[in-house]
Each structure stands twice: as structure tokens, then as C-alpha cells.
Amino acid sequence: MPADASTSPASPPLTQRQEARRRRILHASAQLASRGGFDAVQMREVAESSQVALGTLYRYFPSKVHLLVATMQDQLEHMHGTLRKKPPTGRTAAERVAETLMRAFRALQREPHLADAMVRALTFADRSVSPEVDQVSRQTTVIILDAMGLDNPTPEQLSAVRVIEHTWHSALITWLSGRASIAQVKIDIETVCRLIDLTDPEHT
Amino acid sequence: MPADASTSPASPPLTQRQEARRRRILHASAQLASRGGFDAVQMREVAESSQVALGTLYRYFPSKVHLLVATMQDQLEHMHGTLRKKPPTGRTAAERVAETLMRAFRALQREPHLADAMVRALTFADRSVSPEVDQVSRQTTVIILDAMGLDNPTPEQLSAVRVIEHTWHSALITWLSGRASIAQVKIDIETVCRLIDLTDPEHT
DNA sequence: CGCTAATCTAGAACAAGTTTCAGACTTGAT
DNA sequence: ATCAAGTCTGAAACTTGTTCTAGATTAGCG
Incomplete structure (x- = not known):
């Protein structure tokens, strides 16, 4: 897989200095976010930390949300790499997916x-x-399918994966806003993962 | 059920004029939201439309998000009332829940x-x-449990309901941001509702 | 009725996301 | 090396959520 397989397809190639600027911006964004979350990522501060003019920041990332989503893409790649090195060990697909998501969840807990x-x-x-x-x-889907160990998912299985992603995002939100405990997120993940067995074509 | 069962528990009772102000504000909020969504609900405009000073608006609803969540509570009550009048007709609990959620979804489609x-x-x-x-x-949970026809859900069933809510919210978001079609939302809802049968204690 | 505390109003002020602009700097092609 | 086109900078301006203030109004009470 080429290193930039995940970046936007047809954008003009960046010079080294531009690539460096982009990296500095993403780094500053992640750093500020680690300190104080969404509110702490202030565009003026990101610009200053990354030694870039505010207008330039907006040229690279047309809004704060764009910036943070790009930050997430970046982190997801990391995560995917890490997960690849130590694949989940569960016996069933459902177990492996739950294990993978819980591992990701633990990583998130370290940087809430x-x-x-x-x-x-x-x-x-x-x-x-x-x-x-x-x-x-899509990147999340790949991670889940990886954990399931599937190359040719059925449409049903893809539906199940979509539902798992929905649950994953929404459960994270309830945890982040303090309305659900870590234990409850775990239960929800395990519950939704049972859908996988249900859609397994070789289901006994 | 008393009319204000859903408002915060120990807040001092409002005078009639205050109650009227609150209603005007919620009405203005819903109206502006119907026009242009989240961004169109501007606090100054809400204040003006509801004939209330900006400071007063903030006394009633301490932030834009508070205001919109209150608007949602308001709409949910409507919805619950409407659903009660015509209970879902599906044979299984899963079918009834899916039917109920799809009905709610159709209502939302009318005011995207x-x-x-x-x-x-x-x-x-x-x-x-x-x-x-x-x-x-909680209100959403009640609606779903109503559709299931349960008074004493098991913990497992409550987990399933939570997962359904997660899926419901997240699927709505993907639809609203144009990343999923109406058909796909339908499939996701139906898929997650199969969890209900899975957690039915009388599951054959 | 008259008092006091709470509430409401109008409007200014502040904060942070976003836009704009003139001028300096880079880049790529010749 | 030079020119044109594109990019970056610094700073100001604009928008909208939020806070603050001083004075007017209202509600509850003796």
C-alpha cells in the first residue's frame, strides 16, 4: 500500500515544505486537542504553534472540523498499524472484533x-x-473486517459492520460526555458484536 | 402522567408569562431550525422572534445546544403521543421496534x-x-420498550435497546450528512433490531 | 398600597471561527 | 537568471455564541 493511499485522490502533489507545514499543523492540532479537547483546539493557536499564518492554516484545512477529522485520519492510520502487529486472538469473529474495538477504546482512554x-x-x-x-x-470498516478475517463479506455482514460502527461512535460519545461508564461501553460493544455471529453464513 | 413529568425536577414553578416565554422561545427555535437547520438557529434571531431579550433567552436556555436539546425533548413528546395512538402492528418485537423507528424516521424526513x-x-x-x-x-428508551411491549426488560434486553439507540442516532447522522441513503438507514435499523430476537428470553 | 428581591430589557463588550487583503516569498518554466 | 503564477504572511474585519451591566418591570408579601 502506497504511503498516501488514504489522502485525497487527485490533489496536486505537495512540495516538501508544504508537506512539512501540513505535518506541523496536524501535530499542533493533536497536541492542543490532547490538552483540552475540542474547545482547546483554537485555530489561532494551531496556527501559531505550527508557525503558519492563519490564512495558510485555512488553506490547508478549510475549517476546524476539517482539521480535526484529518487529525483523526492520521491517528487512525497509526492505530491500524499498531493493530496489525498484534492481531486479535479471539476464537470467533465476534470475539476478535470486540477485542479489537476494546483495544482501540483503551488507546482512546489514554488520551480522552x-x-x-x-x-x-x-x-x-x-x-x-x-x-x-x-x-x-472506510478506514474503520477495514479495521473491523480485518479483525473478522474476511475478504469477501456478504451484504448482510457489511450491514452488521455498519451497525457496529454506529454503535462504536455513539457509545464513544456517551462515554465522552460522561453519560456512560467504561464498563457500559464494553457491554454495548460486546452486545453489538453478537450480530456478527448472527450474519455468519456458516452459522450453525 | 403529569404534564411536566419531563422537565427538570426541582426547578421553581414558572409563572404564566414565564411559561409563555418558554413556549415562544421553543417555537421560534423549532421554526428557525425547520428553515435552515443547526446554523439557522441563531441566538439573536431566536430572541427577536420570541420577543425576549438575549439575556433572557440565556437565562432560560444556557446555551444554543441546551436550547436545541430542549426543542428535541419537546418534539419527542409529540412523537411519543402520536405513536401511542397508532401502536405498531408487527408480529415480533423486532418488527414492531423497526416499524416504530421507521415511522419516526419518516416524520424526521418531513422536516430534515x-x-x-x-x-x-x-x-x-x-x-x-x-x-x-x-x-x-430515557424518553427514547421508553418509546422502544413500548414498541417491544415489555414492562420488565432483562439487562440483556436493555443492552440491546441501548445498541439500537446508538444505531438510531448514528444512522440519522450519516443520513443527515448525506453519507447514507434512506434505504441504507432502513437496512441498518432492521439489522440492529434483530438483536432483539437474539436477547428474547423465550428465544426458541 | 408600598417594599424588596427577582426578573427582564437593551445594548455594549468579548471570544473564537472564518474571511479578506495587500504585499512578500517560492516555484516552475523558459 | 527572469518572469508569471501561485503561495504564504500579518493584520484587520466580520460573524455568531456568550457574558456583562445599568436601569426598568414584575412578583410576592406584609
């Missing part, structure tokens, strides 16, 4: 503010961010 | 901008709005 910023941006995004949000969604 | 405003507010809400968001969640 960052999680807050990314997830809030993701669900708050309007139509103008659809392509980017979709990209995040 | 209003739906946008309410759902975005709901998922964007931070901890300071937790009580109100929780109230909406």
Missing part, C-alpha cells in the same frame, strides 16, 4: 481529550466534510 | 432541517448538557 476532539468533530461534521468523514468510516 | 438541528445538537452536547441529553435518551 484527544478522543473528545476527534469524535465530536466527526459527528458534528456537516455535508462539506462528507468525503473526509467517509474516508474515516 | 429540524432533524439536523436537533440531532447535531444532541451529539455535540458536552457534559454540561448531560442531564438534558440523558432525559432525551
Whole structure:
């Protein structure tokens, strides 16, 4: 897989300095987000931290939500790499998916503010961010299918995966806003993962 | 059920004029939301439309998100009333829940901008709005349990209901942001509702 | 009725996301 | 090396959510 397989398809290639600027911006964004979540990512501060003019920041990321969704794409790639190194060990597909999601969840717990910023941006995004949000969604789908160990999912299984993603996002939100405990998120994830067995074509 | 069963518990009773102001505000909010969604609900405009000073608006609803979540509570009550009059007719609990949610979905489709405003507010809400968001969640739970026809759900069934709510909210978001079609939302709802049969204690 | 505390109003002020603009700097092609 | 086109900078301006203030109004009470 080429290194930039996940970036937007037909945008003009960036010079090194531009690539460096982009990285500095994403780094500053993640850093500010880690401190204080969504609200702490202030565009003026991101611009200053990354040594870029405000107008330039807006040229790279046309809104705060775009910026945070891009930050999420970035983090997701990390996560996917990490997960690949240690694949889940569960016996059934449902177990492996639940295990994978719980592992991701634990990673998010280590940086709850960052999680807050990314997830809030993701669900708050309007139509103008659809392509980017979709990209995040596809990446998540790949991670789940990986955990299931499937290359040719049936439409039913894809539905189940979509529902799992819905649950994952929404459960994260309830956790981040303090309306659900970590234990409850775990239960919800395990509950929804049972859908996988239900849609397994070899279901006994 | 007393008329104000859903409002915050120990707040001082409102005078008639205050009650009227509150209604005017909620009405203006819903009206502006119906026009242009979340962004069209501007606090100055809400204040003007409802003939109330900006400061007063903020006394009644401490933020735009509070206002929109309250608007959602209001609409949910309507919806619940409407649904009660014509209970779903499906044979299994899963069918009835799916039928109920699809009916609610159709209602939202009639006012997509209003739906946008309410759902975005709901998922964007931070901890300071937790009580109100929780109230909406409980109301939704009641609607689903009603459709299932249960008074004493098992913990497993409550988990399933929570997962259904997660899916419901998240599927709405993907629809509102144009990343999923109406048909896909329908499929997702039907898929997640199969969890109900799975957790039915009398499951054969 | 007259008092006091709470509430409401109009409007200014502030905060942070976003836009705009003139001028300086880079880049790529010749 | 030079020119044109595109990019970056710094700063100001604009928008909308939110807060604050001083004075008018209202509600509840003796």
C-alpha cells in the first residue's frame, strides 16, 4: 500500500515544505486537542504553534472540523498499524472484533481529550466534510473486517459492520460526555458484536 | 402522567408569562431550525422572534445546544403521543421496534432541517448538557420498550435497546450528512433490531 | 398600597471561527 | 537568471455564541 493511499485522490502533489507545514499543523492540532479537547483546539493557536499564518492554516484545512477529522485520519492510520502487529486472538469473529474495538477504546482512554476532539468533530461534521468523514468510516470498516478475517463479506455482514460502527461512535460519545461508564461501553460493544455471529453464513 | 413529568425536577414553578416565554422561545427555535437547520438557529434571531431579550433567552436556555436539546425533548413528546395512538402492528418485537423507528424516521424526513438541528445538537452536547441529553435518551428508551411491549426488560434486553439507540442516532447522522441513503438507514435499523430476537428470553 | 428581591430589557463588550487583503516569498518554466 | 503564477504572511474585519451591566418591570408579601 502506497504511503498516501488514504489522502485525497487527485490533489496536486505537495512540495516538501508544504508537506512539512501540513505535518506541523496536524501535530499542533493533536497536541492542543490532547490538552483540552475540542474547545482547546483554537485555530489561532494551531496556527501559531505550527508557525503558519492563519490564512495558510485555512488553506490547508478549510475549517476546524476539517482539521480535526484529518487529525483523526492520521491517528487512525497509526492505530491500524499498531493493530496489525498484534492481531486479535479471539476464537470467533465476534470475539476478535470486540477485542479489537476494546483495544482501540483503551488507546482512546489514554488520551480522552484527544478522543473528545476527534469524535465530536466527526459527528458534528456537516455535508462539506462528507468525503473526509467517509474516508474515516472506510478506514474503520477495514479495521473491523480485518479483525473478522474476511475478504469477501456478504451484504448482510457489511450491514452488521455498519451497525457496529454506529454503535462504536455513539457509545464513544456517551462515554465522552460522561453519560456512560467504561464498563457500559464494553457491554454495548460486546452486545453489538453478537450480530456478527448472527450474519455468519456458516452459522450453525 | 403529569404534564411536566419531563422537565427538570426541582426547578421553581414558572409563572404564566414565564411559561409563555418558554413556549415562544421553543417555537421560534423549532421554526428557525425547520428553515435552515443547526446554523439557522441563531441566538439573536431566536430572541427577536420570541420577543425576549438575549439575556433572557440565556437565562432560560444556557446555551444554543441546551436550547436545541430542549426543542428535541419537546418534539419527542409529540412523537411519543402520536405513536401511542397508532401502536405498531408487527408480529415480533423486532418488527414492531423497526416499524416504530421507521415511522419516526419518516416524520424526521418531513422536516430534515429540524432533524439536523436537533440531532447535531444532541451529539455535540458536552457534559454540561448531560442531564438534558440523558432525559432525551430515557424518553427514547421508553418509546422502544413500548414498541417491544415489555414492562420488565432483562439487562440483556436493555443492552440491546441501548445498541439500537446508538444505531438510531448514528444512522440519522450519516443520513443527515448525506453519507447514507434512506434505504441504507432502513437496512441498518432492521439489522440492529434483530438483536432483539437474539436477547428474547423465550428465544426458541 | 408600598417594599424588596427577582426578573427582564437593551445594548455594549468579548471570544473564537472564518474571511479578506495587500504585499512578500517560492516555484516552475523558459 | 527572469518572469508569471501561485503561495504564504500579518493584520484587520466580520460573524455568531456568550457574558456583562445599568436601569426598568414584575412578583410576592406584609
